[in-house]
Amino acid sequence: MSRSLLLQLARLGDLIQSLPAISSLHSSLPDQPLDLLCAAPLTSIGKLFSGIQGVYPWEGERWHTFTTQDRVEKQDLIKMAEQYLQDCALPSYALAYNLNNHPRSIVASHLLSDRVVGAGDQGPLNSNIPPWVAYLRQVARERGPNRIHLADAFCGVCGITPPSVTPTIQATHVDLPTDFVQMVNDESVERIGIVLGAGDGDRRVPLTAWRRLIESCIDHLPNSLCLLIGGAGEREAALALEDQLSSQYLSRLLNCVGRTTLPELAHVLNRCEWVVGSDTGPLHLGVACGARAIGWYFSRARVHETGPYGEGYYVWQYQGNSHLEPTGSSDMKRQPQLPSSWPVLETLQLMQDQYSGESPAEWELWNSHRDEWGVFYTNGENSESLFAKRETIWKELSAMTLNQQVFSNSNVIIAG
Amino acid sequence: MNLFQRNVAILRRCDPELASQVSKVSGGILSVHTAKSGVPTATVKNRAIHSAYDPIREAEQWADHQVKDCQPGEIFVVLGMGLLYHVEALRAKLPQGAVILVVVPEVSELVDGLTVRSLDGWSERVSWLWGEPEQMALQVAQQPQRIRLLTYEPALIIHQGKYDAFRSQLREHLAKSLNGRLHIMVVGPIYGGSLPIAGYVVRALESLGHRVSWVDHSLHDPGFQNLETIRDDRLRLTVQQRFSETLGVISLAHVAEDPPDFVLAMSQAPLSMAVLEQMRRKKVVTAMWFVENFRHLTYWQQMIEGYDFWFVMQQAGCVEAFKNAGASHVSYLPLAADPTIHQSIELTEQERVELEADVSFLGAGYRNRREILPALLEKEWSFKLWGNEWNNAGILTKVLQRNGARIDTPTSVKIFNGTRVNVNLHSYAGEGFDPAGDSVNPRAFELASCGAFQVIDHRTLLPDLFDDAMMGVVKTPEELVRAVRKYLHEPEQRQTMAEESKKRVMMSHTYAHRMQTLLSTMGLACPDRIGGILQGERQAESLLARSQDCQELVPLLRTFPTTDRVELEDMAKIIRQKGPEAQLKREELLLLMMDEYRQEKRDFL
CATH class of the missing domain: 3.40.50.2000 (Glycogen Phosphorylase B;)
Structure with a gap:
């Protein structure tokens, strides 16, 4: 089965919040190998996630260095970037799950995969964002009465429901001081x-x-x-x-x-x-x-x-x-x-x-x-009415997601 | 056949004319001795041209140092000849195809070299430039490649004048032919004499086709002046310094937002050493045009290592002082005029009443002016005194116009145009004329540019800029009244001289000329960061020519007009314009990714 990649290029907190989506993806597609692309300093944590086969580092500093070097021709810049991707030895992906609505993450997902689910799913230049990403953006801007947890919304972004069991990390043996x-x-x-x-x-x-x-x-x-x-x-x-x-x-x-x-x-x-x-x-x-x-x-x-x-x-x-x-x-x-x-x-x-x-x-x-719809917090409210509200949001956004067009980078070439 | 004859035979194969010249000329410029290592070495007037111990090792070290900066595709011009050890070492360290041109200031110096050192095995891939400096400079300037000057300093002293002339001519030729577009950030002062000059510089650079970002700190002048209300001296100075430091950080933010190819600061620009050091860390090239008398304003000493390039309006003593203080590049760059501002104009009737006079002086009330100008009172001419800082002007008060108010530029142009004899006395805090007076003030250029006649005090650098036939020059204060009287009675001569001075400004002394010189100077010193851009290597057609091994870029580059400068951000912009449905090629995605990281500024301030 073709491999898929989950991109989470943000900080530690967001990476941990991506764990339910990874767990749920693994449960719903147990035979599909899933890799993780995350910020280079966090790869050691990514390696502790069950459900992930390969963890690849994204070195923002390297990319930044490419663009600040003197005396580099444009074609050489491209060669350097290609070389970097080859050095990363990323396999070829048919599908990428992109959790960050950031241009870098969107471009990276299209660079590495033929099809993208999540932010950028309509193409690298398309400003239309998928329903779950739009929902998250609206919550970030306006707050409002949201009761969908970010980690569960990440599941929605990936087109799956939250995991039935809260995923955990079991650290491998390390020699402590x-x-x-x-x-x-x-x-x-x-x-x-x-x-x-x-x-x-x-x-x-x-x-x-x-x-x-x-x-x-x-x-x-x-x-x-x-x-x-x-x-x-x-x-x-x-x-x-x-x-x-x-x-x-x-x-x-x-x-x-x-x-x-x-x-x-x-x-x-x-x-x-x-x-x-x-x-x-x-x-x-x-x-x-x-x-x-x-x-x-x-x-x-x-x-x-x-x-x-x-x-x-x-x-x-x-x-x-x-x-x-x-x-x-x-x-x-x-x-x-x-x-x-x-x-x-x-x-x-x-x-x-x-x-x-x-x-x-x-x-x-x-x-x-x-x-069923994930984690939520109450301070003595009626959980049942909350359940109904959250279920409605899930169903509406999921239906909207299903009706979306599919964009494909048919000419994608994967390095490595 | 001796060594010299064998060398001439080798030379004949690549440059028969030079070989012929070499055969006709005798040497004797260099005193040749044997170094400790056993090979020939040379001195001139007891100054070593090569190492007395091991000239070969010394030359290799020189070449190692030089090739660190050399880039593929550049043309290397070697200044300084001696016994050519360094040229041979350079040849060995550069790739086979690299073009090396050696400037031969005098054939007789080459003869000395050919007498004791063999050309065999390396000189076939070296070209020789010989003849008059102007011809050599023209030959170099016509090369399409990026030019890198490599200087072997010990040998420069032998024919210093010729090398200077060569460099100056090369700058001039390059200045005329440069067609690349730079992005230059001009940082001006909060207030003061260099503020209008900053404006002229901005206009000149724009007129040359460059993109200019002007960080105009005069916007903050009202706030800065308001600090004068703080009565406690120490408090006020501290707050003023903090204010100035903040403006430096603002300048840095502008650099971060829209990085220029270089920052050009004018005198008194509020850039502290901390800000300049941060710019250097971020690889921003900086230059300062110091349009002050370096003997009177000495803050340059604290800033000397902050700027990569210094341009000064005084010559020898100033350049030497800056170099001794640690400046890496110092160049003479006199002031100029802006003909779009300083021009001949007709005054209205009303303006004539106020501004016209037989004789005028416009400037601040320095001591020497207060002492000299009263001689112009009570004469057969009308005399008007304009300008500020004339408190307690004594008998000059009765001719002081507008109560000593500051005169703005448009009014000063009208005064110049409305005056028959403009007196231009350089400021000096002592008596009479400044005995060390060298630089020429902006007023001299501005008056000339207006086609206005002036009587000016003598300055040592004046004859290089204007002829005696262009303005009345007085060498002592005592000559002033006589000169004014003479020219007042010779209107035709006045007009002829003023027209000549105006022609000279148009030909050589506009701010556009100055900026061309400044840019070519920086371009020669920084061929890869400034020179190459000026020579057009970032333009679409040049990029296209060099993109043959990356064909994927070609269609993208073809979307730009051939003479447009194309940077990563421009390519990314074109890609982003492809529309929401576009499928992007891999190279386009890579360019977008790099452009995203290019925009990252988080650690700039």
Whole structure:
């Protein structure tokens, strides 16, 4: 059977959110080999996805370098680009599933495949976008009362329904740094991942809030061990946080920030019972690795689109930016406000299963559920009416997708 | 047959005329000795032309350094001859087909080389340029390929004048023949004397067919001037500096959005070293036209390494000072006029009443002017003084017009046209005329361009630009009144001289001329990044000619007019215009992909 390729060139969070679509594609077409093209630094995570045969890196830096070199003739530029694609050794594809509505991703999908499903399916220059991509774009612009999770919408983009089982990642064996090994593998402790990192500055939780959460967890959960999670960019913040904590807490804190590769991080997260953080790639990775998630969603993060994917998770949604919600694109440019208080004790209570139901000011608690149409969050609403609304959207968009014309790059040549 | 005769025989096979000349001339320019390595070496007036230890190794190092920048398809012109070790080494390191032209400034120098070094085995693939500098320059300029000058500095001193003349002629020839279109970003100052010049430069470059992006910081002048309301000196200076730094970052953002082939900054442009360093990191070529007296305004010393090219309006001492301070390329580029602005015009009756005079002076109230100009008062002529910075003008107050207001360019043109004898005294903070006065001020060119007559103080660089028959030149302040009187009484001579000066401006001293010189200078120094574009190698027809081994590009390139410059973005634009239903070829998709990444600016600021 001919191979197909799924393109996800965005960041870690989006790659993890693509996992349900990959899982569902694999379930519905078990004999069709499916490869993944993702940003080069994330290939090691892509290799952990079941249902994926080959993972190929997309090196944006290389492409950028081609265009900024001096003294290069146009024909040589093309040769260099061809050479790069040959070096990648991508096989030939009859079908590409493109999840990003970005010109680079659209052009890449047409370069590599005869037919494209998803963004760019009507041709590389066609501005008509498929129904599910249009839906996602509308949600991104206007927010509104959306209740379709991004990961499920990715399934819709691929022309499939959400998976019946939430997919997870099982990290392969890695040799952790020696000072990690015992703390990460100790069966007697309850590990809580604290995700310090956030790609965008406006999604960073202040260190004082993290300090209070860590102190509360260690004070009230006797067997707990807090693990600080983040990339090299958060190293300074992690050290500053350690500085703020007294020695009694430091003995039950493991600073992993900037000290792990992605497979090592997955290995660590596989061993966490909880993961707490804002809407970031490592939070979603933690969820995919099996940790229970408590999200602190503020700034532009919204639980309904990008809440942790799966059942039984919690998201504290900040209400202070409700002025950003419904009124269209111009308001979206307004700077979101940072919360003045953080749901520290309430988060602890959720972990202790002792939450009283009283939300802190400005915050609202949402719980995740799943049904035939994927994952959704409620805060005490009637799930049945939500189900009906979501089913209608799915059916409408799926019908529209079926009625679309098919574009084919009949003259496509695949390198390698 | 001795070595010299064998060399002449070899030379005869490729250049019989030169061989004949060589046979007729004696050498003796170079003093030839034996180097430690045992091969001949040479000196001139005790200055080493080649290494006293190992000239062959030295030549190979020189050639290694040169070939790093050499590109296929270029023509290599070697300046500096000596005993030709470096030419032989270069020949060995360049591909067989590469064309090397060696400039022979004097046949007698070649004779010295042929007496002690063999041409056998390498000179067959070298061509010799000999004769007058202008002829040699013309021969090089007529080559269709990109030209790269390779300079062997130690040997240049032997015939420095001839090499300078060759380079200057080559620049002039290239300036006339260059037809490629550049994208140039001109960054102007917030205010000051170089601001109007920035405008003239922009117009001149556009008139030459280049695309110009003008980053006009004068828009921010009201805000900058408003900072004067901050009374505390330190605070004010700090805020002004921050303001200026922000304008530098704005310039950088313009460069990021629409990258030019090079940035041309005018004096006082608010580009800090940090901004210039970032431009260099991003491979943006930068040039500064420093239209200031380098002795009076010395901030160039702090900026010297920031710019790739410096153009200055003063000669020897200035060029030397800039080079000593670390400038890699410094060139003399005098000021000029813009004939579309500085032109002969008829004044209206009303304008005549206000602006006409027998004698006028327009300029700021520098000390020497305050002391010299009173001599023009109480004479048989009417005298009007125009310009600003004339506070406490003393007896000059009664002739000061418009209460010392700043005079804009259109009014100054009218004043020049309405004055019988325009007095043009260069500014000087001392007494009398500046004894070190070399550069010629813009007013000299502007007056001439207007066809207006002027009496000007002597400047050492004036005779290179205008003849005595074009303007009255006074060497001391004492001569001024006599000269004014003389020319006031000789209207026909005045008119003849003014017309001659105008003709000279039209022929050689417009800003378009200056920009041609600037571009050819940069083109010769940067053949691959500037020179090649100027020679048209990015034009559709040239790209087509070079795309024979990539036939897929040919149909796309044929969609452009042959003389249009075609870049990646232009090709991507054409591809995007194919319409929503288009099936794209693989090469087209690759071009689109690269254009997407070309637009990425995230790390520019």
